[in-house]
Amino acid sequence: MAIPVDFWFDPGCPLTWRTSRWLSEVAARRQLEISWHLMSLWELDQHRDLGPESRDQHEALRRVGLVLEAVRQEYGNDNLGAAYTSIGTRLHDSNQHPDEGTIAAALADEGLPHRLIEHSRSEQIAEAIRISHQRSQTLVGEETRSPVLSVDGGPGFYGPIVVPAPTGEEADQLFDAVVLLSQVPAFSELKRSRRPL
Numbered sequence: 232m233a234i235p236v237d238f239w240f241d242p243g244c245p246l247t248w249r250t251s252r253w254l255s256e257v258a259a260r261r262q263l264e265i266s267w268h269l270m271s272l273w274e275l276d277q278h279r280d281l282g283p284e285s286r287d288q289h290e291a292l293r294r295v296g297l298v299l300e301a302v303r304q305e306y307g308n309d310n311l312g313a314a315y316t317s318i319g320t321r322l323h324d325s326n327q328h329p330d331e332g333t334i335a336a337a338l339a340d341e342g343l344p345h346r347l348i349e350h351s352r353s354e355q356i357a358e359a360i361r362i363s364h365q366r367s368q369t370l371v372g373e374e375t376r377s378p379v380l381s382v383d384g385g386p387g388f389y390g391p392i393v394v395p396a397p398t399g400e401e402a403d404q405l406f407d408a409v410v411l412l413s414q415v416p417a418f419s420e421l422k423r424s425r426r427p428l
Contacts, residue, residue, distance in 0.1 A: 233264040234383055234410075239367035241272045241298055241377035242315055244290025248323040250378050251315065252396040256407045267311045270298050270377055292331045295322070297351035298334050300360050302343060305350070313341045364366040384415035394426040 273293040303311040317337040367379040370387030
């Protein structure tokens with residue numbers, strides 16, 4: 232029987248990208264049913280004083296999320312996961328800029344139409360991301376960043392943050408640990424020094 236996993240992600244976050252690759256690695260060997268949900272670091276940071284360059288980058292990455300939400304609404308969860316993989320590979324593995332050309336090429340890789348970019352500009356799409364983002368924050372219980380993970384309807388956790396993304400048996404062991412921790416109501420946080428990207 233498939234294990235349901237809910238994964239909230241901001242597509243511009245490189246740490247989230249690595250967590251998603253770990254989760255996809257586990258799903259390829261185990262019966263995981265991943266539901267992909269958008270969240271937004273732009274929502275968290277829009278009132279901070281970021282400076283013009285950082286704000287422009289945030290806005291460009293926000294547009295990526297809007298397009299992915301348009302994919303979810305029109306083409307469903309599996310196509311959202313595939314589009315995120317295509318866009319994430321370009322952004323995080325190939326260091327491409329998150330402009331319209333990059334987004335369009337990633338959509339084309341998955342057989343998805345360019346018109347999704349136009350559709351993503353609607354307020355309905357932005358509102359859907361706000362609602363999904365808020366759901367992630369409510370699930371964790373306090374404001375947190377990307378990603379947020381919940382296994383089998385359990386509590387939400389920020390992370391896990393992994394650098395690099397574990398593979399094989401190590402990936403499975405980490406997933407088993409997350410499942411175990413989610414079953415302990417008293418558990419809330421575990422952290423150590425982060426490895427450099």
